[in-house]
Amino acid sequence: MTSHVLGKVVTSAWSDPHPRFSDGEQVLGRRVEAVVRRGKYLLLSLDDGTEMVVHLGMTGVLQVAGPEIVERHLRGRWEFDDGTVLVLHDPRKFGRVTLVRAGEYEDLPTLSELGPEPLEEDFTPEGFGEALGKSRANVKSKLLSQRIVAGVGNIYADEALWAARIHPQASSLGTDEVERLHRAVRDALESGIERRGTTLRDYRTADGTSGENQHSLLCYGRAGEPCSRCGTLLVSSRVAGRGTTHCPACQVLRTRAGGDEVATSEEAPE
């Protein structure tokens, strides 16, 4: 992506009038000076001191267009001075394009409070444990918040918690658990990147390639199947408003002295 747009001038800009995307047409005439990813946000620095922030939501696809543009679900289209065309498709409109002054993210609270990049060196077990300890919310909510570590969504949260053998509703973790989860978050994201993403449903446009990580998931989406570590059937529930899968034998909710966690059957019905 970067090499396709870096240093180029936008000679044509169109965006869906929906407020989540309408900022996209304001970048006409601007030159792209840098392209950076932070968590799930893509930041394009422009030569007038603004920044175009792109989030793909669940179903967004940003790609360099081939000879024909698919109009269905088109949310943004940018043409550059060398003829390159960048398009944004997003069937569900969960994505977002926001134009801000460079580095000023008050309109994007999650971006402004984003945690460290999980694969960078400043994501340490010590810092992770400290950040987790600041709140008594359940650990899955904290992973999904983006504020403790960036870039973890529902799939990777379930995978990491399973790998670390931590119950998604645990609210306080021991040092050993923090270290396992730190490792597991890194491993889950590395695995996903290595396999070029997780493609669960076919929302891609005709020339979009799909990822392969869906074949490597050991927990997410496998409710009712045996745990590959212990053979117990994986269980489905809702945590933090999200579909959640965990192993009731490997990922046990411990009762703590304060009584703020209950180990009884919190597993979902059905």
Next chain:
DNA sequence: CGCAGCGCCTGAAGGC
């Protein structure tokens, strides 16, 4: 102030 829960949005899948 922190956090749980809701709404956005569309297509796929399941039920009757």
Next chain:
DNA sequence: TGCCTTCAGGCGCTGC
């Protein structure tokens, strides 16, 4: 067969 309901989820927002 076809209509209707449910589910999927990232994140901004609301309200407790």
